[in-house]
Amino acid sequence: MTSAALEAATDIGETRRRADPVLVGLWIALVLVALIWIAPFVFMIFTSLKTNEAVMATGAFHPPPEFAWQNYSAAWERGRFDTTFWNSAIIAAVKVPLGLIVSAMGAYALARMQIPWGKAMLVVVLFGTMIPFQVMLAPLFTLVNGFGLIDTYPGVILPYIAFGVPYQVFILHSFFKNVPKELSEAALIDGASHFTIFRRIFLPISIPALAALFILDFVATWNEFAMALVLLQNQNMWTLPLGLMAFQGQFSNDYGQLNAAIVMTVLPATIVYLMFQRYFVSGLTSGAVKE
Amino acid sequence: MQLKRSLEDARFQGAVLLGPAVLIYCVFALYPLFDVVVMSFQRWNGLDPERAFAGLDNYRFIFTSDPVFWIALKNTVIWTVMCLIFPPLLGLLLALGLNQHLFGRGVLRAVYYLPVIIASIAVATMWRWMYDPFFGLFSQIMTNLGMASSIPDWLGDRTIALYSVFVAHLWHSVGFSMVLFLAGLQSVSQTLVEAARIDGAGRWGLFRHVTLPALRPTVTVVLVLSVINSLKAFDIVYGLTGGGPAQSTQMLALWAFTQAMQIFDYGRGGAISVVLLLITCAIVVPYLRWTQRQEEAAR
Numbered sequence: 001m002t003s004a005a006l007e008a009a010t011d012i013g014e015t016r017r018r019a020d021p022v023l024v025g026l027w028i029a030l031v032l033v034a035l036i037w038i039a040p041f042v043f044m045i046f047t048s049l050k051t052n053e054a055v056m057a058t059g060a061f062h063p064p065p066e067f068a069w070q071n072y073s074a075a076w077e078r079g080r081f082d083t084t085f086w087n088s089a090i091i092a093a094v095k096v097p098l099g100l101i102v103s104a105m106g107a108y109a110l111a112r113m114q115i116p117w118g119k120a121m122l123v124v125v126l127f128g129t130m131i132p133f134q135v136m137l138a139p140l141f142t143l144v145n146g147f148g149l150i151d152t153y154p155g156v157i158l159p160y161i162a163f164g165v166p167y168q169v170f171i172l173h174s175f176f177k178n179v180p181k182e183l184s185e186a187a188l189i190d191g192a193s194h195f196t197i198f199r200r201i202f203l204p205i206s207i208p209a210l211a212a213l214f215i216l217d218f219v220a221t222w223n224e225f226a227m228a229l230v231l232l233q234n235q236n237m238w239t240l241p242l243g244l245m246a247f248q249g250q251f252s253n254d255y256g257q258l259n260a261a262i263v264m265t266v267l268p269a270t271i272v273y274l275m276f277q278r279y280f281v282s283g284l285t286s287g288a289v290k291e
Numbered sequence: 292m293q294l295k296r297s298l299e300d301a302r303f304q305g306a307v308l309l310g311p312a313v314l315i316y317c318v319f320a321l322y323p324l325f326d327v328v329v330m331s332f333q334r335w336n337g338l339d340p341e342r343a344f345a346g347l348d349n350y351r352f353i354f355t356s357d358p359v360f361w362i363a364l365k366n367t368v369i370w371t372v373m374c375l376i377f378p379p380l381l382g383l384l385l386a387l388g389l390n391q392h393l394f395g396r397g398v399l400r401a402v403y404y405l406p407v408i409i410a411s412i413a414v415a416t417m418w419r420w421m422y423d424p425f426f427g428l429f430s431q432i433m434t435n436l437g438m439a440s441s442i443p444d445w446l447g448d449r450t451i452a453l454y455s456v457f458v459a460h461l462w463h464s465v466g467f468s469m470v471l472f473l474a475g476l477q478s479v480s481q482t483l484v485e486a487a488r489i490d491g492a493g494r495w496g497l498f499r500h501v502t503l504p505a506l507r508p509t510v511t512v513v514l515v516l517s518v519i520n521s522l523k524a525f526d527i528v529y530g531l532t533g534g535g536p537a538q539s540t541q542m543l544a545l546w547a548f549t550q551a552m553q554i555f556d557y558g559r560g561g562a563i564s565v566v567l568l569l570i571t572c573a574i575v576v577p578y579l580r581w582t583q584r585q586e587e588a589a590r
Contacts, residue, residue, distance in 0.1 A: 027393050027394065030393070030399055034399050034402045034403065037405075037406070037462070039428070040406075040418075044417055044420075055426055060428050102315065103312060105308040105309070106311070110309065113301065113305045114305075124321075126579060127575065130575045131324065131568070132522055133320070135564035135567050136326075137548050138327065138337075138548070138552060138561065138564070140323045141337075142326070143318075143323055159319045161319070162315045162318070165312050166320075169312065194304040194305070219408050223410035223412075225410065225529075226526060241412040241413070244410075244412060245530060248416050248419065252420075262417055266410065269410065272408075273404075273408040277401060
């Protein structure tokens with residue numbers, strides 16, 4: 001079939017599909033539900049730009065009569081966002097790359113080297129991806145406290161890495177396993193060490209997988225609440241979610257400011273998601289569903 | 292001699308590559324897991340240098356004298372069942388719809404997935420405001436519909452608070468199931484679909500006899516992940532209701548945390564954690580065996 005004929009054929013397919021009443025109905029239903037899905041965001045952004053008087057006087061989906069940008073600066077001040085933002089940024093900036101390197105090295109060893117008990121370790125890893133850390137908050141506090149690391153960056157970064165390792169090792173192990181043997185064997189025969197092979201061959205070819213995990217992990221770290229709640233007691237060490245929780249407790253009647261605080265907390269992760277959407281989906285599904 | 296040296300060398304390299312991951316994981320994940328089990332057999336307030344052995348006292352207490360434990364267990368079961376039904380079902384429907392060639396489906400997919408990336412504590416804060424009895428979204432909508440007199444106190448009414456929390460969770464989590472199903476749908480054989488079409492299969496027949504069987508592994512994965520995630524329910528409850536009113540939204544993960552970190556009874560908190568852990572294992576272990584079998588069958 002020539003390409004013109006192929007185009008014509010798909011064209012016919014397209015028009016037939018477009019005329020299909022079932023699909024039109026489906027489309028309308030999906031758009032309507034999507035509007036409901038996005039409504040909370042609209043409501044939140046509108047409220048964040050209203051003064052308290054405007055919140056009480058206007059309807060939920062009524063756009064703000066005038067933009068009360070001062071809500072944002074006031075919420076930033078009162079919610080101590082400069083502190084919490086900074087803490088979240090440092091923790092994510094250290095934890096995400098460090099954790100990924102640790103996981104990638106481990107995954108390489110398990111996938112490509114003869115490791116005693118390697119199989120058993122893989123089972124432990126797989127098991128680890130499913131055990132909820134929420135059940136161990138108390139012993140985790142005791143342990144970190146024993147190291148004297150409560151209210152420190154390492155005190156929260158190390159547990160974060162520990163609970164991130166299983167999922168990342170699991171994904172990267174299956175990725176490394178599928179790299180053709182010839183690629184590394186030739187280098188081994190040439191006398192290259194495993195360090196060199198890992199750094200020069202495996203890291204470069206696994207950039208797509210690493211990028212997906214990087215973004216997923218960034219968002220997860222940025223959003224983490226339960227462990228931070230237990231391990232960071234001092235206000236000066238709080239991360240964004242802890243700060244938001246406290247803000248809600250203190251100023252829940254300043255509707256505009258509260259919503260401005262939520263928007264500011266949510267925005268970085270949303271931007272990352274919108275920029276790297278593609279990686280998100282591939283990172284999530286590569287673990288759970290075989291393609 | 293040469294061989295032995297290179298062997299040792301490989302062992303050394305393996306240790307360097309694998310060491311950090313194993314060390315951090317053992318210290319900060321496996322050890323607390325072990326310690327929570329030990330704690331559940333001890334009497335401890337988190338401060339004393341001594342952790343006294345208490346035998347089965349903690350378990351006896353939570354099973355016989357702690358009414359909140361049973362409420363939390365019941366709520367966890369209700370929550371898990373709801374998590375097994377609604378997010379996967381809605382996710383499947385959305386995935387089936389968004390797998391068609393529709394105008395703007397990329398944008399629609401992004402909209403449905405957007406809540407997933409938001410911090411659960413932010414979701415809780417948002418929804419708490421939407422549930423506000425006076426100016427919240429739902430109350431306003433009901434007022435506009437002329438039902439102002441029957442506006443319930445969404446989070447303050449013991450009979451509905453748990454379901455109000457669940458609706459927020461549903462909004463937060465459907466996108467996750469949807470994405471997994473969308474990925475699973477890519478594995479449905481197009482040749483099979485065409486063949487069934489030629490044989491005159493209708494939409495329902497196509498779904499029932501071609502798509503659904505091909506999706507079976509995905510369905511299993513989604514259901515298992517839903518159960519596991521539902522047992523972890525912590526942030527959203529903590530942020531929306533803190534377990535209240537009158538413990539009506541209390542769940543096992545949160546109650547274990549409250550017992551240990553707020554009531555300072557690490558032993559009882561540990562015992563609750565162990566119960567939750569056992570429930571998790573009862574689901575995870577059969578699932579792992581199932582995946583193992585699948586992999587062997589694929590080989």
